[in-house]
Structures are given as structure tokens and as C-alpha cells.
Amino acid sequence: MLLIHCPYCDDTxxxxxxxxxxxxxxxxxPLPATQSDAEWEExxxxxDNARGPHFExxxxxxxxxxFFNAVRDTVSDRFYTTYKAGAxxxxxxxxxxxxx
Amino acid sequence: xxHFSALSLVKNALSGHKNWTEQWPEVEPKAEYDVIIVGAxxxxxxxxxxxxxxxxxxxxxxIDKGWLGGGNTGxxxxxxxxxxxxxxxxxxxxxxxxxxxxxxxDLNYNVMYSNRGVLMLAHNVHDVQSFKRHVHANRLxxxxxxxxxxEECKDYCPPLSISPDARYPVLGGALQxxxxxxxxxxxxxxxxxxxxxxxxxxxxxCAVTAIRRHPDGSVAGVETAKGFIKAKKVAVSAAxxxxxxxxxxxxxxxxxxxxxxxxxxxxxxxxxxxxVMSNAVHAYISQSDKGELVxxxxxxxxxxxxxxxxxxxxxxxxxxxxxIFPMFNRMRMLRKWGGIVDVTPDRSAIISKTPVEGLYVNCxxxxxxxxxxxxxxxxFAWTIAKNAPHPINAPFTLERFRxxxxxxxxxxxxxAH
Numbered sequence: 205m206l207l208i209h210c211p212y213c214d215d216t217x218x219x220x221x222x223x224x225x226x227x228x229x230x231x232x233x234p235l236p237a238t239q240s241d242a243e244w245e246e247x248x249x250x251x252d253n254a255r256g257p258h259f260e261x262x263x264x265x266x267x268x269x270x271f272f273n274a275v276r277d278t279v280s281d282r283f284y285t286t287y288k289a290g291a292x293x294x295x296x297x298x299x300x301x302x303x304x
Numbered sequence: 305x306x307h308f309s310a311l312s313l314v315k316n317a318l319s320g321h322k323n324w325t326e327q328w329p330e331v332e333p334k335a336e337y338d339v340i341i342v343g344a345x346x347x348x349x350x351x352x353x354x355x356x357x358x359x360x361x362x363x364x365x366x367i368d369k370g371w372l373g374g375g376n377t378g379x380x381x382x383x384x385x386x387x388x389x390x391x392x393x394x395x396x397x398x399x400x401x402x403x404x405x406x407x408x409x410d411l412n413y414n415v416m417y418s419n420r421g422v423l424m425l426a427h428n429v430h431d432v433q434s435f436k437r438h439v440h441a442n443r444l445x446x447x448x449x450x451x452x453x454x455e456e457c458k459d460y461c462p463p464l465s466i467s468p469d470a471r472y473p474v475l476g477g478a479l480q481x482x483x484x485x486x487x488x489x490x491x492x493x494x495x496x497x498x499x500x501x502x503x504x505x506x507x508x509x510c511a512v513t514a515i516r517r518h519p520d521g522s523v524a525g526v527e528t529a530k531g532f533i534k535a536k537k538v539a540v541s542a543a544x545x546x547x548x549x550x551x552x553x554x555x556x557x558x559x560x561x562x563x564x565x566x567x568x569x570x571x572x573x574x575x576x577x578x579x580v581m582s583n584a585v586h587a588y589i590s591q592s593d594k595g596e597l598v599x600x601x602x603x604x605x606x607x608x609x610x611x612x613x614x615x616x617x618x619x620x621x622x623x624x625x626x627x628i629f630p631m632f633n634r635m636r637m638l639r640k641w642g643g644i645v646d647v648t649p650d651r652s653a654i655i656s657k658t659p660v661e662g663l664y665v666n667c668x669x670x671x672x673x674x675x676x677x678x679x680x681x682x683x684f685a686w687t688i689a690k691n692a693p694h695p696i697n698a699p700f701t702l703e704r705f706r707x708x709x710x711x712x713x714x715x716x717x718x719x720a721h
Contacts, residue, residue: 205614206606220616224605226560245706249558249649253547255609278561278608 209286210264211272217264225261227251228273229293254278257296262286275299305501308412327493328500333507336534337365339688340526341541342512342549344368345377346488347666347673348541349495349506350681351688353411356502358682359689364504365535366496367528369511373492376543379611379643380674381566381588381600383579385422385483387442387449392699392711393652394445399696400679401482407678413494416487416593420578422480423452423461425628427472427584435478448482461578463629471627472585485579485590491677515540515553515663523553523662539664539688544609544644546667555658557667558705559646562603563613564671567622567640571595575631585624597635599625603645603671613642645670649705651714655684655697664688665702 206219230247233239239247252258258278263271275284275294284299306312306325316323339355341348344366355361368374384404386397408414426432435451442449454466457477466474496506507530514527515538525534542549544561576591588600601621604613618640626633648654648668653676655666666684669676683697693701704710 205616219614224607241706245558246556249705250556251558251560253557253560253607253646255545255548255561258607260606276606279610281606281608281610281612 206281206283208262208274208283210267210270211286211288212268212270213264215267217267221264221266223263223265225263225271228259228261257284257300259293261289305497308414327497328506331505331507333365333367333505333510333528333530333533336525337505338363338535339537339539340364340533340535341366341539342526343375343540343542344372344492344496344506344508345375345541345543346373346491346495346677347377347543347669347680347684348539349373349492349499350677351539351541351666351684352499352504353495353502354682354685355689356499356504359685361689362503364499365507365533366499366504367507367510367512367526367533369509369529371508372496372506373489376643376645376673377488377492377677379566379641380488381590381598382485382488382592382674383422383483383581383588383590383600384417384486384675385480385579386447386675387422387424387438387478387480387483388447388713389438389441390711390713391445393713394442394447395696396653396679396683396700397676398445398447399682400676403678403682404486407486407491407494411494411498413490413497414487415490415494417484418486419482419484420590421460422483422579422581423457424478425457425464425580425582425584426475426477427582428475431584432475435476439478442480447480449478449480452477452479461576461580463576463631464580465628465630472582472624474628483579485592487593488674491674495681512549513552515549517553517660521660523660535662537662537664537688539666539684541666541684543667543669543673544646546646546665550658550665553658553660553663555660555663555665557654557665557702558649559668560607561609561644561646562606563608563610563642564603564645565601565613565617565640565642567599567601567618568592568596568638569599569632569635570638572597572635580628582624582628585628587621587624587628589625589629596638597632603647609644611642611644645673647671649714650710650712652711653680653700654702655680655687656693656701656703657687657691658702
């Protein structure tokens, strides 16, 4: 069972309280009508599917209900950090260096 | 290599089973191959078998970072069926079921295909309606499938509880009698033996670290733990790790990799005659020839490459099994494991050429690749040999995510594959 820190509730809780919501920082184009088919494909379907540190969204569905972002290693499943939605992407090198 | 037959069995029994020869040789990679297949699972080894047997291409290496058949081929619950809703899927999976029927004869290797029937349980009105729709769609496509009332379900599978007080009451089921199970390891071994006999090199414990390309963009070969190997064509069949391998050739795929778990019980005498799947509660169960109950669970909600998976899913699955089959209440579970499955947005596979000349990919089988092994391998071999898809896998391209012609089995079923 993963233990996940909700940055809004400031509490570390079991995975059952949360819903995974896919890769983070996938930005919708400001003018969707101008997007090409290739750009739509990238936005809708193509994912990093990283083996190692992965930026991803979670939702505290049985708590505050809010979306937030996390950095998790997809090999060990260890969370490096979680941060509020809208916050900038944390620097990966310093995160991995600092992790206990 | 010994041809397996009743006669060879008797001869070797008389000589104390000391004269059996190895089934495939241990080889070092050559400097160059016509085709390199990345991933020695059922799909990859099968593709090598069909390339050699049907297309006359034998200068092939199948390379795996572990031992052959040690990935998802050795980790699945061995269920084989073809009762898919859409025409494209029905054709592809039924092609596989056709090939399963006499695969043992084709390979001269007993893959223990057993068409004991797959029963999919309906637990609510929505299930009943959608399964009946599946039955009708399957029949129009010539795919075996029929509707059973709950009493008929009980007749077909006596351990089933059809009590109306059950937490997940059974309202009926869809039965595909032609479906069943096979011995998963034997599938990999049989294909490996047959391919090796035709001259295919099987290189185990040698990770492919990168795919190299010529300056003109076409494929040049692969970097491996044993050095660079040149290849005219590279075919990737690496299941959950396909994205990782393909990224080295700058090809980004519509895949996400999730752990999928399964577990087995202690072995017991034969008690369970068929395969039962329950999509609403997401559990499936059969009994292996060794006597273990083989139980499949769902994927974890998060992407991961850890071949473990979380315990909440196991708890949920086992609870559902105990509700539907109360007689298994006290059964002890022996072990559980996870495999990494590559899932596409429409939950249909990709057997396709890629934007890179000479690079092919067979991936996206998600939670249901084992059943398709012969069909996928057969059409993938065709695609590699002819540099064009077989009519059966023509709809399963990479381009569909750009054109929007998805084969949306996820929307059709919203269930296990």
C-alpha cells in the first residue's frame, strides 16, 4: 500500500484515499482549433511512460477532493515529493539527491 | 533435436531418459542479422517461428534481457478467448483461437491447450444487456459465444454460488465453449524450440539498451549488453517495457505501463471445470493442471515498472472470489506476483510499422496478450516480412491515434481483457 502525502491536507494517508490521474504537466493548447492532428495525438494519447522518476497527478478523492502533483519513481514506487497543482515542476536532480 | 512422439518417449524411457537432447542451443550473437526481435516472450518467439516457417527468413536473433518466457508470458493467468465486441478485434482474437487449436501439432510440442470454456458472469442489468449484445455481435462475426441462464451457469460450473442473497448475485453468463487455457511456459518453449530448429538464435540474459539508426533515419541495429549487433530490421515485442526500448529510437508511443497481478492457491484435486470471469467485480479464476487455483486480479491504478503491485487489489479480488465461490473460503493462497502490462488508450493492441524505416512494433496488449499469442505472432511476422500489415492486423496501426479510427474496446467493454 502506498502512503501518499496530500499537500492540501498536509497529511500522509493510504493510497485507497487517492485516485491516480495520469501524467502531470500535460498542457492543453490555448487555441485548440489551431492544433494539427499530430499535436492532438500528442496531447490526447502520447505519454512519457517513464521508467524512473515520473511526474504525475493524483486526486485526494476521499479527502479534500483536490488534484495535486507528485514525483514518484516508477521502479521503486517511492514518492520523492508531492506539490500543489499549478506549482512549478520541481527540479528533479535536487529531489533525487535529497531523497532519504 | 529429438522429434517428440510416442515412439521417442518409449525409446527414451527404456534408456532411462538419459539421451534427450537440449531443446535449443546456447548461442553467442553474430555480428549481423536480417531481423532482430527484442523480447523473447511468446509473441517474440512466435514471430521468429512464423518468419522462419512461413516467410523463409531464418537469419534472426531473438534477444531478451532475462530468460525466455520470463516476462508476462510466464506471469499471466493463461486464459484464451475471442469474444470481443468489435469486428477488428473479433477477427484478430479468433485468428489466434484458430491457431491455438492445433498449435501443439504445429510445434511438435504439447502446449496443453484445453478448450474447457470461458464463462463470463453477469451480475447486474447492465452486464446482462451488454453481454447479450456481445453474444449477438460475436455470432454475426462467426465467433462462438452463447447466453446461459444462472441455472445453466451453475450446471456448467458447479462451484458457483447463484444464491440471490449473494453480494454479487449471478443473473446469467456468456459462455464461449471454444475458449480455455494453455500451458504458458510450454508456449514460449515450444516456439523457441521450433524457431531454433530452423536456425533462429535465441540470446537470453542480454539486455537491448538502445536501438541505433542510420543518418537517413532507418534502423541500423541494436546496442546490447554484448555489444552492437547490426540488423536490417528490428521488431520490438517487449510488452510493458516497449516504451522504454522505443524511446531510444525516438519513437514515442501511446502506452502506459501498469502492474497486473495474479495469484495461485495451494494445489488441490480437480474441483473447477472451466474458466470463470467476473468483470463487474474484476476477478477471474481457473484451475491449473497442477491443481492450483489460478486467480487474476486487476491493474493497479498507477503506472509502475515494479513487478509487484499493491495488496488492496489482491484483497478485493480474493473477497470477490470467496463471495462467488463460497467453497474456496478456506483455501490458502500460495504466492502472488505482478507483470508489467502496456495499455493503450483504446485498450486495443498495436501491431504495426513505425515512422522509422525497418522498425516494427507489437505492443499494447494490456491485460490480455497471452490469448492472442499465436495470432499476434503470425500477423507480426507477416508485417515484418512483407513490410506491410496482414489484413487482420491492418486496423491495429499506430496511425489510428492520429486519424482517430480507434478500436475502442475500452468503451465497448470497460472490463478485463
